[in-house]
Amino acid sequence: MSHDTISQSISIVHPISLSHGRNAEVWDTTGKRYIDFVGGIGVLNLGHCHPGVVEAIRDQATRLTHYAFNAAPHAPYIELMNRLTAFIPVDYPVSGMLTNSGAEAAENALKIVRSATGRTAVIAFDGAFHGRTLATLNLNGKVAPYKQKVGVLPGPVYHLPYPSADNGVTCAEALKAMDRLFSVEIDVEDVACFIIEPVQGEGGFLALDIEFAQALRRFCDEKNIVLIADEIQSGFGRTGQRFAFSRLEIEPDLILLGKSIAGGVPLGAVVGRKALLDNLPKGGLGGTYSGNPIACAAALATLDAMNDEHLNMWGSQQEETIVSRYRAWRAQGISPYLGRLTGVGAMRGIELANADGTPAARQLTQLLSLARDAGLLLMPSGKSRHIIRLLAPLTIEAAVLEEGLDILQACLEKLTA
The missing domain is CATH 3.40.640.10 (Type I PLP-dependent aspartate aminotransferase-like (Major domain))
Known part of the structure; x- marks a missing residue:
């Protein structure tokens, strides 16, 4: 679909065209499914098309x-x-x-x-x-x-x-x-x-x-x-x-x-x-x-x-899953570019860094493409655009969250110099 009528001053992270979504999953106009760790840049804490x-x-x-x-x-x-x-x-x-x-x-x-x-x-x-x-x-x-x-x-x-x-x-x-x-x-x-x-x-x-x-x-x-x-x-x-x-x-x-x-x-x-x-x-x-x-x-x-019971449950479940997976990745040494885990609660970022601690911005750009091809949408952040911000809906199903993190792990393992 042509973008000629849209200002070229708008930067697009993922060159796809979305059709529809449900909770933490979206589909593009070709029918390809993605797990959504972007959430409209933090807009969809309750997921896509929450029934209520x-x-x-x-x-x-x-x-x-x-x-x-x-x-x-x-x-x-x-x-x-x-x-x-x-x-x-x-x-x-x-x-x-x-x-x-x-x-x-x-x-x-x-x-x-x-x-x-x-x-x-x-x-x-x-x-x-x-x-x-x-x-x-x-x-x-x-x-x-x-x-x-x-x-x-x-x-x-x-x-x-x-x-x-x-x-x-x-x-x-x-x-x-x-x-x-x-x-x-x-x-x-x-x-x-x-x-x-x-x-x-x-x-x-x-x-x-x-x-x-x-x-x-x-x-x-x-x-x-x-x-x-x-x-x-x-x-x-x-x-x-x-x-x-x-x-x-x-x-x-x-x-x-x-x-x-x-x-x-x-x-x-x-x-x-x-x-x-x-x-x-x-x-x-x-x-x-x-x-x-x-x-x-x-x-x-x-x-x-968004009552407190739901928020506490959703937040703790997502935090525990992300933190435990990140710690396992560090212990396994899955990528030389895997840096710090930032943030608190379910608001987490994963830094990509070189061996000397400098931002690995090029590897993050590489990761965005690898993950998208594998069916996972990610969003960059940070002064040097070197931190992945994880913005999956709080309501994401446990199995979908694990599937998304599996894709992220596989893509981290593929990063090259």
Whole structure:
């Protein structure tokens, strides 16, 4: 099928054309079956065509397909916000707004913190990814390909090292860099917010250092700075619990949501402290499609499926399987390019590295092709595009997960210099 009418600036990882899917399996237009470890890049924690989500979409489509909430409120939006705010594991009163995407949630969060603090500067982190819109591009801790050739970006934005056991950056190093930033680059009184991923997605499934997270929370409290947690990829059960910030034992002030919030239907949200969300004047927040009734219905069905018992069970089963297989591969020495296992819970990455520890990006490109030919779809990540991120649905059948890992093992064994 020709792609001539589609912008060539869109990069495609897998040059196939998909037809349909069921849970953790998809089929292309030639009828070939694949095990899906991409999940729409973290959107399908409940798998393809989850029955509850499909039923909710069908039912809502017979009632009301669209209404702009800021023109006239509709029941699905109201019900979802009541359910969603109750789903956020914090102790303070929560309110929020729905958006079309995670990037739009980030954009609105920037407006909210500017209004609430009267400040404009934002501190983000190396390796971060927060979206592809103009303001979120500047938050991203990586130039290529996102910031290339787009000119001056909205600011001011500063970046700090992201401390994680997965990248070797310590809490002390990050705090030292933060001290330098406020001594040399910017007055702390000008900072509106920090924005951070509890587990970096595009950055390579790097889990944030807990000590640093708690120090950052204390610092933000002392300086009246808003702390934003980007849970767009790590949220809705990806790590085996509702949201990844819970493992850090902190409460962010604002939380960005998207991806698996609605079972594959475009939706996002920014939620958090009610005083922050209510700060802009009437009309300061909103959008034509934001909180579309069909998307809200899909999100309500998603929340029905994501009770803590299910999330804990799905997360622990997937984590145990992945970790045990990885350890066996290391013990067997199946590939000289098999590097570290990154992430936490069911949000795991597998690094490909050379003998000297440098990224084996060429071997990852090789692996993507080998796995696809063998019937497994994988997604790259990391600064050097050298980390496989495992994003199989949480609902994947045990036998299908093992089959996918068998294919991955066989392909790892075939990697060449």
